[in-house]
Amino acid sequence: MSPKTLYDKIWDAHVVHEDTDGTCLLYIDRHLVHEVTSPQAFEGLRMAGRTVRAPDKTIAVPDHNVPTTAGRDDPDQMPEDSRIQVAALDKNAKDFGIHYYPVSDIRQGIVHIVGPEQGWTLPGMTVVCGDSHTATHGAFGALAHGIGTSEVEHVLATQTLIQKKSKNMKVEITGKLMPGVTAKDIVLRIIAETGTAGGTGYVIEYCGEAIRNLSMEGRMTVCNMAIEGGARAGLIAPDQTTYDYVMGRPHAPKGAQWEAALNWWKTLYSDDDAAWDKVLTIAGESIEPTVTWGTSPEDALPISALVPSADSFQGGKVAAAQRSLDYMDLKPGTPLKEIAIDTVFIGSCTNGRIEDLRAAAEILKGRKIKEGMRAMIVPGSGLVRAQAEEEGLADIFKEAGFEWRLAGCSMCLAMNPDQLKPGERCAATSNRNFEGRQGRGGRTHLMSPAMAAAAAVTGHITDVRELV
Amino acid sequence: MDKFEKLTGIAAPMPLVNIDTDMIIPKQFLKTIKRSGLGVHLFDEMRFDDNGDEIPDFILNKPQYREAQVIVAGDNFGCGSSREHAPWALKDFGIKAVVSTSFADIFYNNCFKNGILPITLPREAVDVLMKDAEKGSNARMIVDLEAQTVTSSDGESFAFEIDPFKKHCLLNGLDDIGLSMEKVSSIDTFEVQAAQARPWV
Numbered sequence: 001m002s003p004k005t006l007y008d009k010i011w012d013a014h015v016v017h018e019d020t021d022g023t024c025l026l027y028i029d030r031h032l033v034h035e036v037t038s039p040q041a042f043e044g045l046r047m048a049g050r051t052v053r054a055p056d057k058t059i060a061v062p063d064h065n066v067p068t069t070a071g072r073d074d075p076d077q078m079p080e081d082s083r084i085q086v087a088a089l090d091k092n093a094k095d096f097g098i099h100y101y102p103v104s105d106i107r108q109g110i111v112h113i114v115g116p117e118q119g120w121t122l123p124g125m126t127v128v129c130g131d132s133h134t135a136t137h138g139a140f141g142a143l144a145h146g147i148g149t150s151e152v153e154h155v156l157a158t159q160t161l162i163q164k165k166s167k168n169m170k171v172e173i174t175g176k177l178m179p180g181v182t183a184k185d186i187v188l189r190i191i192a193e194t195g196t197a198g199g200t201g202y203v204i205e206y207c208g209e210a211i212r213n214l215s216m217e218g219r220m221t222v223c224n225m226a227i228e229g230g231a232r233a234g235l236i237a238p239d240q241t242t243y244d245y246v247m248g249r250p251h252a253p254k255g256a257q258w259e260a261a262l263n264w265w266k267t268l269y270s271d272d273d274a275a276w277d278k279v280l281t282i283a284g285e286s287i288e289p290t291v292t293w294g295t296s297p298e299d300a301l302p303i304s305a306l307v308p309s310a311d312s313f314q315g316g317k318v319a320a321a322q323r324s325l326d327y328m329d330l331k332p333g334t335p336l337k338e339i340a341i342d343t344v345f346i347g348s349c350t351n352g353r354i355e356d357l358r359a360a361a362e363i364l365k366g367r368k369i370k371e372g373m374r375a376m377i378v379p380g381s382g383l384v385r386a387q388a389e390e391e392g393l394a395d396i397f398k399e400a401g402f403e404w405r406l407a408g409c410s411m412c413l414a415m416n417p418d419q420l421k422p423g424e425r426c427a428a429t430s431n432r433n434f435e436g437r438q439g440r441g442g443r444t445h446l447m448s449p450a451m452a453a454a455a456a457v458t459g460h461i462t463d464v465r466e467l468v
Numbered sequence: 469m470d471k472f473e474k475l476t477g478i479a480a481p482m483p484l485v486n487i488d489t490d491m492i493i494p495k496q497f498l499k500t501i502k503r504s505g506l507g508v509h510l511f512d513e514m515r516f517d518d519n520g521d522e523i524p525d526f527i528l529n530k531p532q533y534r535e536a537q538v539i540v541a542g543d544n545f546g547c548g549s550s551r552e553h554a555p556w557a558l559k560d561f562g563i564k565a566v567v568s569t570s571f572a573d574i575f576y577n578n579c580f581k582n583g584i585l586p587i588t589l590p591r592e593a594v595d596v597l598m599k600d601a602e603k604g605s606n607a608r609m610i611v612d613l614e615a616q617t618v619t620s621s622d623g624e625s626f627a628f629e630i631d632p633f634k635k636h637c638l639l640n641g642l643d644d645i646g647l648s649m650e651k652v653s654s655i656d657t658f659e660v661q662a663a664q665a666r667p668w669v
Binding site: 016040122146157162164 | 483484485486488490491494495496498499500501502503513518542543544547548549550551552555570571572573574577578581582631632633644645647648649651652654655658659662665666667668669
């Protein structure tokens with residue numbers, strides 16, 4: 001048998017039908033659904049007289065557009081357009097009999113945090129969702145990627161997707177990480193090297209000692225941003241860390257099924273002599289705490305760097321960099337550490353899990369946020385929130401001056417009222433720093449939770465290693 | 469789905485690289501539960517100022533480009549979110565084809581579901597077509613899907629590659645779901661086999 005990558009193995013296990021030109025019908029094991037990209041798909045089903053083929057494999061949760069303030073389970077507290085979308089999801093979940101976590105349920109949260117937390121996401125699965133950050137689930141060695149609404153409708157109706165296979169790319173992070181360096185810094189560094197289109201046409205497998213040493217939560221942070229590097233999906237081979245995380249979760253297999261699953265999961269790795277279409281290797285020791293200065297995730301630099309000038313780039317990037325500098329109101333040559341911040345957002349499917357909150361709390365313990373700073377922590381799920389309260393983290397945040405919110409996507413995409421005003425500058429643990437992403441005219445610097453917490457304290461972008 | 473065969477139309481030049489889906493359709497317009505009516509919000513934050521007035525310098529606000537049917541764009545067009553509202557907005561505005569050196573994966577797939585043709589060409593070809601698009605409304609670009617060519621107003625023609633299945637669906641306006649439903653017996657068989665091989669799924 002010819003050697004295979006992890007991606008090859010998962011792909012082969014899910015091909016329902018292959019045409020002579022290589023177009024495949026791929027079976028989907030888990031379909032995650034949220035309120036913003038699904039209403040039109042359900043409407044399409046109804047109009048065509050179709051139904052959901054596998055409701056037991058379909059899981060819905062409202063997250064993108066829900067308020068994160070108290071009292072939100074009273075529909076009258078929601079803005080009208082949010083209420084309509086959430087009501088549509090409520091109705092669709094009920095009408096089609098799919099699993100559902102409404103806002104009133106403690107298990108509600110960001111769909112990419114809820115899936116793994118509840119054990120819906122398992123190694124070797126195919127997982128899709130009408131959201132680009134579905135790549136998150138790749139941390140389990142699941143083939144997971146975002147789809148558009150037409151494809152959501154296709155999966156609802158057929159439990160399959162029409163797909164052509166992507167190419168294989170390996171990103172290896174060797175050695176150990178330096179103190180203060182996190183999964184977020186790894187992935188920002190990778191995107192800085194590949195560019196936002198460097199992964200286009202590929203599925204990336206992240207490997208190497210530094211990746212192996214990450215917790216499941218850190219692995220999710222890395223895979224989450226595979227899409228920011230342009231890749232269809234990111235993958236990390238499952239290992240003991242994965243099995244330990246999955247075991248005992250509500251929808252994880254139990255008893256004899258667990259043993260059977262484990263036997264298969266242990267075959268899910270890239271063979272030693274598997275062929276790669278592209279390889280990138282980065283020394284873990286060389287990664288510094290990393291932040292973005294511009295309006296593309298590829299505009300990432302080590303904290304010790306200076307804001308670059310537009311003419312240090314080439315081709316179309318020169319004009320784009322100048323536009324970014326103007327939009328961000330930054331002068332070339334300014335040390336990143338001197339950029340003043342007025343808003344801090346800690347949360348999102350990238351960094352809204354318990355370990356992220358612990359990392360922020362470690363910095364914030366006994367400290368106060370800078371006067372005039374608006375700072376907000378939005379846990380990734382109701383269960384993360386409850387755990388943070390139990391561990392005393394919530395008290396640390398509140399004492400430091402942070403707002404302590406309910407779970408949702410919040411200011412990562414700013415669909416709900418959590419937004420930046422024009423000219424505001426935010427240290428954010430989310431995944432995109434596009435123009436207007438966090439609110440029209442708002443400026444976003446991406447970084448890790450510990451770095452964002454440090455910026456909240458000092459009022460400017462800060463090397464977290466100076467605060468520990 | 470609408471068919472795409474051949475079009476002759478105005479092309480708007482947008483040389484900026486990494487035009488993302490937040491630029492194409494900002495999130496405040498994702499609160500709709502419909503597919504229609506998004507064209508007025510296409511490129512909203514680039515097209516309108518804080519008062520909602522048109523920004524005259526923005527390409528699609530210029531008189532010669534208001535009827536554009538093609539966009540010639542910088543690298544990596546459509547990166548970011550999976551929102552299909554981006555192709556919905558483009559289509560509703562009247563854009564039927566986008567030319568670039570590269571497209572983000574999800575956006576690229578979403579275009580085909582909505583009768584929009586994304587065309588990937590080498591940089592040299594995109595540079596020529598960008599210059600051609602800068603000529604404004606007197607220049608007409610020809611996009612021929614059957615022949616797989618884009619032709620500038622000067623008659624310079626560039627051949628592009630496209631997946632044969634995607635081409636077939638677009639030329640005939642075929643509904644993916646209908647096509648896949650024809651394979652329902654294969655799906656049934658797969659589910660039975662998978663339930664035995666991986667009963668925990």
